[in-house]
Amino acid sequence: MNYFDFGQVNAAQREAVLTTEGPVLIIAGPGTGKTFTLVKRISYLVKEKGVKPCEIMVVTFTEKAGKELLTRISNEFIDLNLNINEMYIGTFHSVCLRLLKENSEYAEKGGKCRMLDAFEQTYLVCRNIDSFNCFGGFNRYISAKDQWKQSLEICRYVNQLMEELVNIDAMEADSDEDMRFLAKLVRRYQDLLVRNNAMDFSSIQTKVYDMLMTHPEVLSKIQESIRYIMVDEYQDTNYIQEQLVLLIAGSRKNICVVGDDDQGMYRFRGATIRNILEFPDKFDACKVIHLDTNYRSEPGIINFYNRWMENSDGINLFNWDKYRYAKKITAGKQPLLSETSVYSCGGDSIEAEKKELLKLVVDLKARGNITNYNQIAFLFRSVKSKEAAEIGIWFEANGIPVYSPRSDMFFEREEVKQLLGCVIMCFTNYMMDLKRNMFLHRISDNLRSYYISCLKAALPLAKADETLMQYIDKVKNEIQGLKGESDFCLLDIFYHLIAHEPFRGYLKASLRDNVMKSRVARNLSELSRMLSRYSFLHDMHNVSANNKLAMPEELFNIYFKYMIEDGIGEYEDESEYAPSGCVSFMTIHQSKGLEFPAVVVGSLGDVPKRNSDPLLYSAESRFFHRRPFEPMEDIKFFDFWRLYYTAFSRAQNLLILAAKKTDSKYFGEYLQQLPDAGSFTDTMAFADVKAVNYKHVYSFTSHISVYDGCPTQYKYYKEYGFAQNKMFHTSVGSLVHATLEDMNKCIIAGRQNRVNDSVIEEWFSLNYQSMQEQTGYFLTDEQRENALQQVLSYYHHRKDELGRVWRAEEEINLVLQDYILQGVIDLIEGQGDTVEIVDYKTGPKPDIKGHPERVEHYRKQLEIYAYLIEKRYGKKVRRMHLYYTNCPNGDPLITFEWTRSAIDHTVAEISETIKNIEDKNFDGSVTNSYACTFCDMRYVCGKA
């Protein structure tokens, strides 16, 4: 028997790993090996307890944390034939989305709605603000004056009420008009969602909750299948999330929640600390495990933040009372520094402060404490604050690059202004309106000046480059003279524009450098996605005589106006949280879960602010399922203390409090007791920045074959994420695929007798409808009829073999040493240990007589699938088929025989491809000219 490898767990961690049954609360202070413990616990469950991955649900706070956790877990399972992707792992939203998908027949309109992100949700409300601001008392309840902020407020109310599962009917009938107002907001908003066939983030959770409450059979099925639940960052969960966890755990109660009540900081999103504080009370017996040995920070830092939390030498403004688990973090590591590790740094003013901070950073580098600026992080309450901006500008001016993707610089970047200017130049009327300031949708003087400054940034480019000027004049005249439909859209214009200098040059940045170097190209790609989303949201695709006036006006005066107001973050590389060579500026909230060798905490001028809302507070008192928890008057102090505790505990070797000596009484005494950073002289080298271990998922169709086709195209679409423009040629294919999938799933469910022509037609039209709603694209009647015929003729042709279906649309993820290989197999047929696989092709069937190379590529695809099936299910694949659905005459099948050597060869080939991708080796050019036909970058490459 093998022994389970516990790694270097300490006693408390070991207990957390071993306590698998029943409710467990793990209170894990900062740096106490929480993730490590979770990984070991999952590993233990699978290896020692024989739990299948699909029986485990792990909820993380962000998608990124989920992916990281998955990577670390997968390292425990290399060489085991386990589909660890079957684990329900991710945020509440993504786990719920998967539950909805898996049980779509029970969920109300599950899966068929368009998902709105936070921006789109607010945008939807804002575009329909008339439906809300007509309510009596609107201006009394909604304090903001401009429409975007009003919409944000409305969304905040709506989301929170939904997530508290408030009974809106009761609220609507209440005698208090305040409550009726809130109820009306929710109702109106829900109508809006229904009419737009959309679903927002918070309704994903409510939909799952409703599904579980109204369909006991689904609930018991899920309770049967998900046997172990783990929730990370439990202090930042809200009411509905707690309810979902309790519901799914059912009578087994195998719930393990992990968190730190001292680090709760998402109250403004409806999170409540009581979930973690009251967790043990919900059960007869709940194991409570404290992880309080810290392996991250210098003992001095730990002492400092312990004291901050004890609030003993602070100003005694409040008492934690029962609102905190008593704890004391102890150091588990020997100190690195011989000197003290917490300092203050600053001066009398912001001027002095920034100079002192610069000196500090320079000194740290000069003394060899740090070798790379990315070992330092600056934490602020907001990176948009004046303090952060001043320091950032000062640093950059003095040659220290600052990485601050959320500081709202996007629209200030030169490349963005240049491109927007070029787009404006394509629309004569918009230019004239801008000049005369005569708009239907009026804009502020500031915004008008901004667009004029875009023109000023762009005009010299056009003057310098004759071809650019010619292109703009050509498009401009074409639009101006347009009588009917054109054959181009905004994105076409965009891709033509970036084929010119200087944009073309921007795109050449090497991705092997750090993220700052490729930021310009990233920002252009962001713009392409914005334009693409605009076309969809405003239902304006090709430029036409009807929309040529409205298109630019709504783009700039509505869409971008709100984007600018909302603030757009720049690209953040998930696999590298502190780009090499830059000092990171981030918000304290962003720093959650991270650690840095040196941390500078700013924003010490802030004071505890009351952030509760009387309207919501009275809703909470009367309609939430639980009454207010923490005392109203203490909340601001609790939140303040928790926030800075989180900030302080990010530091590994050195913690600096950056403040103007005068600024906040809340830090006053702490600052005065601290030595000045100037007295720090230690020359020990600090820790390195933690490397993010991240396994990427690669699939044959969306990665390997793209790269094999053209590495450059891969770089643009996959690495940068440029928006793909013409999707028409793929939509027939996806429609055929989706309908065949419906059919196969129906057969697998044992209802083959249900399948007939009219049922297929029904599936088809449902799929078409949802495709239309989700993409905004339409097919011509002819295209539709053709697509439907493909499905029907498949059905007629294979009627007798349909019963052999074993799996359809089967997603297999194989975790390998460096990456995860994914394949989605259209069809697996056969019984026993030998199967055959089929992949549907909707394009024309090539003539392969004498030209086997024409399907060489697909042969590789099938061989990879065969490899995945073998690894995952231990089944041997006998034969592999391509089925051409669009082949009315003749044999639609092309069949390949399985051979070991061919498979091994292909696996070796794709490993090579993936290695190239991982190394960001995108220099190769196109290998088949077909790849260029639909590629938006063909102008950039000069292949058009």
Add this chain to the structure above:
Amino acid sequence: MAICIKCGKENESCLCDSCRAVTSLEVLCQELTAYRPYSGANPIWEKLCSEFNSPYNLRNLVFAVSDDLPTPRKEYQRVMAITGASSNVPKDSRPWFYEIYESIKDSDGLTEAEKNRLHGIAVGAYYMDYDYFMADRIASLLCESDDIPWQACYNLAEFYTTTRRYDAAEEVIADALQRFAADSFVVQTMQNRMEKNTKQREKAKAGKQEYMPNPKENRDEARQKYIDFLAGIGIEAVMPKPGKKVPNAIPKDQYPDPVETRDTDFDTFVAFDLETTGRSPRYDSIIEIGAVRVVNGQVEEKAEFTFQELAKPFDRRLSEEIQQLTGITADEVRDAREMWEVFADFMKFAGNDVLLGFNCMAFDSRFMVRAGRYANIIIKNKYFDVMRYADQFKAQLDIDTKDVSLAKLSEKLEIENPRAHRALADAVTTARIFLKLKEMDGGTDRISVDDLLSDLDNW
């Protein structure tokens, strides 16, 4: 943390212990109920007022203060706080009121006058809920007393007027005027009541429709109750003929935005203009549509080429100001067809031609959308806005105001507009202006970007 409403010090509840010891809770309740926000009389209360959503919510504090009062004093003070100066119970609080009223109306803890006050409130509440029989029962009871507070008199009189018993109302008012002659506020209030009663009586004499309930919901039911009650006391009332049914409108977010064109390559079009009750497309309504069809650049004001019709204001009154401006009178529009009917005919007249208007993108097209929604007609025509077009000729025409107006343009282009602010005349003028400007137009189609932006620095 609350503050004590007497001394203003921070305190757990709304009245601190030391103040509680020396304060009469009932008097405090009365003071709170009677307090006029913004009067400045009590700085602590002013501060409290400013923290409420509505300053009058100060009265809600009575609910807290009265908590320690015995029944029925507690309930009585609460009812007073709810009704405030108006003697009316808000709709949503009526179920609550009825319950309280039943429980304390015969209680020994209330004086005769207080009971009568409650009865008066009940009369008002019940009749406003269309329970006329109940209101009448309480009213009769109330009339037996000699000591009716003036507030109850007021409610009583109002009830009588509403139920077409003008003599009875007058009697109650006269009685009150006599008994409260010394209180000028009461006298004033009762005289106002008397005036309203007289007005109704005159309406009745003139054979005009008297009062009839008109709730938003369940209107017919309420009216039937009213008619039944009147029949019971020997007054005949007839159900008014059902009003025009408002058609189901296309939802706002489903209706396409107006489509504008700025191409000038057409000379057959429909110039139109709307007169409306006001500026807000959301609340105001079309009262006239006027239009002229221009064929091959020829403006002919013959009947077959023109369209002109008044429309009944929808949901909106025709103000004096608009009557003055347009010369359209309230009487004229009263008998006009509904806006969506007129609109439907107008769209038949307009066909698929370009709709040419003055400031029509910012103004008329939005009213057209509203009309289109109610008429269930999607407007597919393109609009051409002459005001926007004219803007580029400002220099040529020597116009230096920020906006060009119809009057200014017709003056500069020497076009006569005999009846400005009437739809047809303005439409004809708009058409003529467009045709003249078009002759002056050099065209901007082929101007290069470079030229267009030559003065960018001065934008």
